[in-house]
Amino acid sequence: MRLLSFISLLLLFHPLAAEPLDMDEYLYGHVMDSYEWHITTVKGHPVSVPLPVIVYSRQSGWHCFSSKHLEEGEEFEGFFIAPKGAAHEGKVMEHTPKGDIRPLDISITKNVAGLMFNSFVLVLLVLLGVRWYRRHDAREEAPGGFTGLVEMLVMMVEDDIIKPCVGPDYKRYSPYLLTAFFFIFVNNLLGIVPFFPGGANITGNIAVTFALALFTFLAVNLFGNKHYYKDIFWPDVPLFLKAVPLMPLIEIIGLFTKPFSLMIRLFANILAGHMMILGVVAVIFLTAELGAAMNAGLTVIAVVFGVFMDLIECLVAFLQAYIFTMLSSVFIGLSRQHPEQEEQTKKP
């Protein structure tokens, strides 16, 4: 309590910046992709890491340059970032005689850079974890320390999710599902870290979750067996439901809604988590105008809620990775179903 009153006293005499907070820019600036990695702002000057912009123009071919040339609406080699309110707002555009068009853009954006960093961390962690097995005979001893942790997590995912959900030939899918789990988990966790090089909203980006869902879609449908496809195109229902292709239609829609739900679930959960934390933190800045006492009180509340939200997000980071992997396993398991097995499982 004494500490809190001390903080509020400090705040009382602190000259309050009366600059109103642009909520839209604040929120979207944090959760959206961008061409440079903004770290902080010192005395009005943004401190950011410039990232390479890689674009292909039909007129002038490939271009690769640093994003710092595009800062503050500047134009470089005919490229500029579309201003607020324009079409393709915030994206790199090209000036052409026919007007502004969107070039093919494979820039290393903030999310791509974050993705690279997180993937590097992930690969490093897993390879460090399994290095132990190259030097020891796992039949004679069990690992401890970091390898023990990695083994515990991997076996938890494999034994609790993959094995029961996929079924007998789970070994074939296990590497993909484990990779998906740890990829999502690590990206979720590093997304919560509020400072560089964490904090990029990667798994809360629809393109990332789209790609993940696409991989699951491919894993399900490329290796589906004949029973799976028979169930889609000629299911065991009365003939009039198949002749007018009502059931096949529903099944085919279901083919796409399953990965779609995976995509939206992960995206929305992580995005919402980031938004919630940002919103709670924004309370501190928004209430600056309301006077020191009010601001101090709400700051305390915001910090408490921020801690709470961060903890919730740690849980969500794990939970969403778990759910994505589990549902992927279930979908794969459904595509590998054998009717005889079903009969066997029904008997007891």
Add this chain to the structure above:
Amino acid sequence: MSLITPDFGLLFWMTLIFAIVFFILAKFGFPLLTNMVAKRQERIDRSIADAREIEARMKTFAAEQEAALAEARRTQAELLREASETRSKIIAQAKADARAEADKILAEAKVQIAAEKESALRDVRKEVALVSVQVAEKVLRHELSDESSQRAYLDKLLDEAAQVPLKS
């Protein structure tokens, strides 16, 4: 930038990065770990099975041992019984033999004694007869040294003979 339209550049990089990560982890990462754990699992399972088998075998051993012990005890008792039976039989036999021998010896001794007695008696009788004859001779010689006494004696003998009733 729209929140819900996937951006091509990010999608491209994401696919590439995920594919690389997947390749690395699927080749050098997870299978190594899961295979090792599976091997360890298998070994643990086998060890448990072995232990169970050994336990069962030990139980069988114990039962067999028990049976062997009981058998040995039974045999021992049997042997002891047989031995004591044999012993008593031998003793009885020996007793019987001894008795028979003793009886035989006794019988022989009796016969011998009887024979000895007989011969001794005969000797004694002979001796007595001789002595009495000599005595009688001496007496007769002494008494019959004169004719009167010879006559008297003859008379007396005749009297005696007359007095003795005839037998058979």
